[in-house]
Amino acid sequence: MPAPKTTTVWGTRLGFYLAAVGSAFGLGNLWRFPYVVAENGGGAFVLLYLMLAFLIGTPFLVAELSLGKISRSSIMSAMLKLSGDRHQARALEDPDFPMPAWMRRTLPYIGKISLLLSLSVLAYYAVISGWVLHFLVQLIVSSLRGQLVDPEASLQFLLHNGWLQFALTAIHLTFVAIVVAKDLEEGLEKWLGYSVPLFGFLVVILAYRSMSLDQSQAAIRFLFYPDFSKLKISSLGQALGHVMFTLSVGFGVMVTFGSYLRERASLPIAGFRVTTLDCLISLGAGIMIFPLVIYGRFQDAGPSLLFHAVPKLLAQIPGGQVFGIGFFLCLYLASVGASIGLLETVVANMRETRRVKRSFGAWSAAALALFIAIWPALSTNVLSSVQFHGHGLLELWDAALINWFLPVVALLISQVVAWVLSSELKKAEFTEEQAASGELLYRHWIFLLRYVAPPIVFLALGLQLIGLLH
Numbered sequence: 001m002p003a004p005k006t007t008t009v010w011g012t013r014l015g016f017y018l019a020a021v022g023s024a025f026g027l028g029n030l031w032r033f034p035y036v037v038a039e040n041g042g043g044a045f046v047l048l049y050l051m052l053a054f055l056i057g058t059p060f061l062v063a064e065l066s067l068g069k070i071s072r073s074s075i076m077s078a079m080l081k082l083s084g085d086r087h088q089a090r091a092l093e094d095p096d097f098p099m100p101a102w103m104r105r106t107l108p109y110i111g112k113i114s115l116l117l118s119l120s121v122l123a124y125y126a127v128i129s130g131w132v133l134h135f136l137v138q139l140i141v142s143s144l145r146g147q148l149v150d151p152e153a154s155l156q157f158l159l160h161n162g163w164l165q166f167a168l169t170a171i172h173l174t175f176v177a178i179v180v181a182k183d184l185e186e187g188l189e190k191w192l193g194y195s196v197p198l199f200g201f202l203v204v205i206l207a208y209r210s211m212s213l214d215q216s217q218a219a220i221r222f223l224f225y226p227d228f229s230k231l232k233i234s235s236l237g238q239a240l241g242h243v244m245f246t247l248s249v250g251f252g253v254m255v256t257f258g259s260y261l262r263e264r265a266s267l268p269i270a271g272f273r274v275t276t277l278d279c280l281i282s283l284g285a286g287i288m289i290f291p292l293v294i295y296g297r298f299q300d301a302g303p304s305l306l307f308h309a310v311p312k313l314l315a316q317i318p319g320g321q322v323f324g325i326g327f328f329l330c331l332y333l334a335s336v337g338a339s340i341g342l343l344e345t346v347v348a349n350m351r352e353t354r355r356v357k358r359s360f361g362a363w364s365a366a367a368l369a370l371f372i373a374i375w376p377a378l379s380t381n382v383l384s385s386v387q388f389h390g391h392g393l394l395e396l397w398d399a400a401l402i403n404w405f406l407p408v409v410a411l412l413i414s415q416v417v418a419w420v421l422s423s424e425l426k427k428a429e430f431t432e433e434q435a436a437s438g439e440l441l442y443r444h445w446i447f448l449l450r451y452v453a454p455p456i457v458f459l460a461l462g463l464q465l466i467g468l469l470h
């Protein structure tokens, strides 16, 4: 059936999966997952992360997709529709949940906060993407010249040169804005149609390549042997924040992608598939990176772990240059896919609430993100004196957004879906194909959203707070 022309829908059946998976795969899997696992002691944290991914991540993901698909809008307009007066919102609201007036007034702010989160994350995400671009270009240029790069010197040069980081960030954002400024089918879907399969392929090859290192057994043990004594008081919060970050929930990204879905798509299946693929890619990234990390004894390196460990090692293994180009290409493709998701969401919201043109939205939002990116880009140099507990601005930015801000926003969105959105419409998303099993699944989903997720999020935040005060 041809897609209706009046609303934006995915051009191909795969379009949604490519976008959802493309936005889920990213620096979160390859850059953030390994260093957070290293900081939290390995196997036990990985187990916690996997449990939370399916217990909370998938239900939240399905909640955001439902909100988008049912309201046919991005997060801001969805919240505006729900907060409209009773008459206007009746079609979407649950009649059994009489919304108090203060809650009705609060809903639009949830949309705004989530957009702010998207822009702030896009800003520092683009800075790290710039680092990746730096290594990719260096490796390509040096291999063309037949020379070897000095990885540590190259990293130090980059970290001390804030304006270079800023310029690389600008290049990355320009690239992303070009894709998002085009129509869905021409831009996003076409780009992701090539890059997502290539990315999956490269991770498999590189993980396989990494397994031939002597350290691979120790790495597997570190990743999969759960030693619970190594968990920290803040580990629950870090695992939860990372689950949300890596699945792209809490940003309104999945609401936007859900709003482009055709009627027939099954949300629980989509949510489950995206979570499973994303976890597999993270584990693949761990298998690929930890032998390298153990080899170079970089467990304590923090956010620059990847950039210390991988390039330094590349020089020492046979075929390192080619391995390195493949690795950074893979990482860069992943970060473009994720950045596209973030920018697309901001643009979709601007289009719906401000009626701006797609291209204007893309360029102006990218310019705003670039402006915000000045701070993280300068954090390792001009602003290196700004520190808290020994952590620099970029690290603090990342921790504040992902470990604190994100779980709260994601929880708020999920509770709106769990309580306010019409039960009848939600249930229809589950029961369309298989009424009996769909009904059971629906009840579990609502139970997890309403009664399991909130206490876990509060516990995680509380434990983090205790950890912070100690």
Ligand code: PHE
Residues within 6 Å of the ligand: 023, 024, 025, 026, 027, 028, 029, 245, 246, 247, 248, 249, 251, 253, 338, 339, 341, 342
């Ligand atoms: N999920 C992406 C990653 O793992 C990050 C991201 C967050 C992308 C939010 C889009 C939206 O890298």
